Amino acid sequence: MNTAVISVCVAVVLFVTRETASISPELQAAADAWQGSLPCGGWNCECAFSKQSCCCAAAQMDNLEEYIFNRLMNVWTALLELEKHIMETAGGRMVAFTATMSQMSGCFGPFTCDVPIPYGNVTLNHGNGYNPALGIFTAPCAGIFSFSLTVYSNKGSEGQRLYQRVALVRQGRSEAATWEDNREDAEDSATQTVLFSLSAGEQVYVQLMSGREICGDMWGQNIFSGYLLYPTES
Known part of the structure; x- marks a missing residue:
């Protein structure tokens, strides 16, 4: 059928x-x-x-x-x-920045005290949280922020002393650092990435420690960047 x-x-x-x-x-x-x-x-x-x-x-x-x-x-x-x-x-809280040091054939430092590093070449600054004149990032709102720091130094030839120490500073306190002290390498680099829980108005910056130096960065390889992962205030 x-x-x-x-x-x-x-x-x-x-x-x-x-x-x-x-x-x-x-x-x-x-x-x-x-x-x-x-x-x-x-x-x-x-x-x-x-x-x-x-x-x-x-x-x-x-x-x-x-x-x-x-x-x-x-x-x-x-x-x-x-x-x-x-x-x-998240509207109005899109915060991100990237800045590099200016090209230099010589060295930045050494100094007799800790000195904030002037990352003057700004390629991104959403939210205007980063101040290139001072090299300081100020959190526009409370939230979880990610920061990345790359330090590069080139002495030009082997046998010269690579002698740098750079710290990521939050509210005047060193939270992370990278350093180098040897005569075996002509150049070297290192990167640190950290997460901070910041309140609105708290500041983060990078500083060169007393007596240290950064040299021979001709291609903007010293980089300071950060962004808002998510806000934490209601």
Whole structure:
């Protein structure tokens, strides 16, 4: 019995083309006269003889399409709400900066006291938290911040003393440092990356320690950068 129904469906599909929805009277009469059970519960003859490849599952397919459409609309609405919440939380607090030391063939230092390093070449300063005149970053809001420090020095030839110590300072206190003291390398570099929980107005900067020096940076390889990971105030 099911085989007969399937044969009718296949015949309908074969005879209906993209250009016309006509079908032979014999096939339509056979479908209308069918008295047996159908595999999907019912036959929509109006649909079957007016649309290409339409069958008795048309109603179920319409319901499925509507269900999927409603689900997609719900997901889209949820994404819009999430985007709105993110913008309300982080809007106006996009904070990031990157700065390098000016090119130098000589050395910065040594000095008789600790000296903030002037990273004067600013390539990024979203939120204007970094002051290139002072070399100091001031947190515009409370949050978790990531800071990265790269120190490079080149004495030009082996046998000369590489002698640098640079510290990342938060509110006057050294929190991380990198140093070098040897006569084996003509040049060397090191990088530190740290996370700080800062209150609004707290300051972070880099300083060269007393008696040390940074030399021969011709390509801006001494870098100070940072960004707001996420705000912590309500």
